[in-house]
Structures are given as structure tokens and as C-alpha cells.
Amino acid sequence: MLGYAFRRIVLVVPLLFVISFLTFILNGLSPMDPAEVVLHAQGVPVITDELIAETRSDLGMDRPLLVRYGDWLITCLQLDFGISFITGDPVWSLLGPALLNTLKLTLVSSFFIILLSIALGVVCALKEGKWPDLSIRSISFLLTSMPVYWLAALLIGYFSVKLDLLPTSGMNSLGSYVLPVAVIVVGYVGIYFRIIRSSMLSNLNADYVLYGRACGMTERSLILKVLRNSLQVAVSVFGMAIPIVLGSTVVVENMFAWPGLGTLTVNSILGRDFPIIQAYVLVLAVAFVLFNTVSDLLNAAVNPRLRKEF
Amino acid sequence: MNVLEVEHLNVWEERSGRNLVRDSSFRLAQGECLAIVGESGSGKSLTCKSIMRLNRNGIRHSGRIALNGEDLSILSDKAMRRYRGRRLCMIMQNGMSAFDPSRPIGAHLQETLGIHYDWSRAEREAKLAAAMIAVGLREPAAVMSRYPFELSGGMLQRVMIALALVLEPDVIIADEPTTALDAVTAYEVVEQFVRLRERLRSAMIFVSHDLGVVRRIADNVLVMKDGEIVEQGAAREIFSGARHPYTRYLVSSKETLSRHYKWLMGGVDVAQG
């Protein structure tokens, strides 16, 4: 297992290089010349071609691509992503807190998504075709097919406006979490509990359960084995789910005015604030890779086959 | 004294009411090996599972199934569970899928013996090791620490036979235990079944498509077609003079096949010589 973990982690390093390099190239695709941007930012009244060329060499932009990439990477590692075009603040001073807020929302939501999906999936599989299975599946079908906007509006209308129980927006208290988390969880549980359910069912019908029964094993012991094998699928599915939730909080954050990455990026895209967009892409890509690696490691910890064949 | 008596076994699908096995009756004397043959879908596996009371949800059966004179259908679930493995032992077709993929083989074997006998862990291990050596698994400790996907189909089949050897059941039910194996391995596994019969005095139900294997191992044969028993009798008689046209068809197609096979092999020999 340790050997596997080591090899898996070593593999991440080249991947991170590729990702950061691509993000770096992305920078060059922006329609504005960085030298021009800097001159504008410094408030230079007349921008001549010579001035631009001079600034370019001041900025080191006439050096080879790889050298510039190296420099850029080192500044990134120090969390220095440059200055926001709009506010003039360092990018990290805006992105850092927003990232933290989004991570909080993501992790709390993911926790409930995982908990509910496993609970509902297991109940449905064990009661396949009976009323708990049928009712859970139809309710979830109803909820999942509701547009996120509509659901959010309904919840805000009822719990915040009518009952005045929960805040409509912002992130001031624990109560602020309830509605955004509920909207995210409803959207995903419907998908993930089905995966758990079908993986439980295929395990329940597997030969090893029949042979276990034929050997006199108890239902309890067999259900534990089935759970363990079904959760192997779950671990990799959820490992992927967390980054997906992370990337998709944009809509919910905007509806509930959550001061997170989603809100920040939408504003940055509208204002063409390229340094923030670039840093967002980089941070999210790195987060994807890290979550993926962790889920692979967890997966290997529960699945002997993966561990041995890698 | 019959070890197992099956009388008027009917198996049907609950939802559609479709009959899957119709009015099937047969008996097994101590030490007897009964082969069940018949085409795919004729109800062989359902017959085996009904005896074990392991039909899936949605499949029902009726009729009297008695083990040493005791009617199994009136046993509580718990009592029936204690009979499975200890008195009625099943050997599966595909060893690869018969064991929990996330645990070593030894865990299954230990757990099974732990249910039926109060031996210490070390005793269980010693008995398993001896049985494994008896069925030709040379390094029992290594085999027990392996995961199912690390062993071959033939080895897993031997593991199941070894477990049966330790459990000493009254009846062994083997549902096509050699179908998933290549010809050479299948031959070796059949030999292990023959020796298992010699060692234990258990009765055996042996389901097979392969009439060559049936001739090697079975005392009596039961021929099924579309959920019904069309013929049963001593293996020798069935092979020499089947009464039912379907059995004659089975035997003759088998013989054509083996003649064809011999001719092929002969052809190869000629080509090589």
C-alpha cells in the first residue's frame, strides 16, 4: 500500500507541471498585451510603441518561454498571482478568502451528499421494489428534475420570507449554510444514491453472495461484504463528485450571494479581470488533481485488486 | 435409506406464474452420485437452488424435499442456514466470482468453518491445509492469503472441493463445476471430484453438460428438458439404451461429437507423422 501511495503521488508531479504550463499559456491568449495593461495601470497618458517594447523587456517578456514559465511558476508557488486589473488588490487577497468560503460550502455539501446517498442507496437496495425503494426513487426523481433556480426561489420564499427562519443571502451564521447546502445536496443526491443503489444490487446478486449463503453465512455478514464492495465504487464516484460540486457552486453562490469563488469569477469574467481568471483556473485545476489523487488512494486502500495490479 | 428425497418439486416465477420446473421427483441414496443433464434453461440450477432453499426473490417452489427424512421446507430460516454448508454443500460453477473479491480466500474458509464447528483458528487452519494438500494445492498457506483474482479457475474449484472435504456434508451439490475450465483443468478437477466421493461417503448431485464427465463420475442420470424430467436411470443403461428420444438425441450428438473430435485428433496425428 505504501509503495502504491508513493508511486501514485509521484505521478501527480508531472501532471501539475502540465496543468500549470497550460494555464501559463492561457495567459498569452488574453487579447490584451500585458505590457499595455501595466502601462494603463500605471496611468501613463500616451502609450507609444517604443514604450511598450521597453516595458516588455522590463517585464522580461523577451526572454525564452520556458524561462518565463519558470519565473511565473515560482511566483505562483508563493501565492503571488499578480494584481487585479479592477481593484488593484493582490489577486490572492481576493481569491484566498473566496476559495476558503467555497471550500466550506463544498465540503459541507459533499458531506451531506455522501451521507444521504449512501443511506438512501443502501435502504433502496435492501428494499428493492418495495415501498421505501419506490417512494424514495419517485421523490428524488421529482426533486432532481426541478431547476436549481426554481428550487432556490421556493426555499427562499418559504423559509426566509414566509417563516423568516433563515437568511436569504450572505454567510453570516451557520443558518446561512442551510439553504445553499440544501439546494446543492438535492441536486446531487438524486444522482449519487442511484449509483450506490445499483452497485449494491449488482453485488447482492453476485455469485459470492450465493456461495456465502450456501456456506451458511448470516445475512448480516453478507450485507457487510456487499456494503464494503459497493463502497469501493462509491469512493471513486465521490472522489470525482467533490471537485464537480466545487466547480459547480457558481450558480448557487450567485443566487445566495455567497462570497465565494463562483461570485468572484463571474464578476471577474464580466470585468475581464484576467489575473483573477487565470489564478482561478489554476487553483481549481490543482484542486481537481488533489481530490482525484486522494480518492485514488482511498480507493486503493479498500480495493486490493487496484493496489496489487498497479 | 435415502439421504435426499425430492418429491413433486415445482418451481415457478411468482409474477407471471410461469412454470420453470414441473413435478420433479428423484432420490439420492447414501454415497450415490446423481448427474443432472439437459440443455441450457431446462431447470437444472433451479432444482439445485430449491434444494438449498436459495431461490431468488420472485422464484417460488413447492413440493417435499427431505434430508435424511427431515422435511427441509418446515425448518426455520436459522435452522436451514445451519444446514447449508454443514449438511448441504454447494460447489459453484465459476470460482472466480464465488469468493468475496476484497478478502483473501482464507477469510471465507475460516468464516465458514467458524459457523459450523467450534474449532480454534489454528485447528481450522490445520484442517484446511490438510484438505488443500489432498486436492493437490501444494502451498495451502500461500493460497489462503491470496485474493480470488490471484488464483486460477482450477485452483479456486479445488479450494471449494477442499472446503467440502473439511465440512463433510451429507449431500454435495455441484452445479456445472467444470464448465468454466479448459479441457485439461476440467479433467483434473473431475478426478478431484471422483476422489472426493471416495473420501467422503456423501451423496452428490453433479450437474453437467459434458456426458463424458457424467459417464466418469455418475451412478445415476437424470435427464431434464424444459423443466421436466424426461428420463432417469442408471448411467450405464442411459448410455447404452436410452428410451426417451431426447436422451437418445443427447447421447448420439455426444457420440457424433466425440467421433468428430477423434477424427480431428487423428487428422492432426497424421499431419504430424
Ligand SMILES: Nc1ncnc2c1ncn2[C@@H]1O[C@H](COP(=O)(O)OP(=O)(O)OP(=O)(O)O)[C@@H](O)[C@H]1O
Ligand atoms: N431469477 C429468475 N427469474 C425468472 N426466470 C428465471 C430465473 N432464473 C431462472 N429462470 C428461468 O428458469 C429456467 C431454468 O433456469 P436454470 O437456471 O435452472 O437453467 P439451467 O438448466 O441451469 O441452464 P444452464 O445450463 O444454462 O445453467 C430458464 O428458462 C430461465 O429463464
Ligand SMILES: [Mg+2]
Ligand atoms: Mg445452470
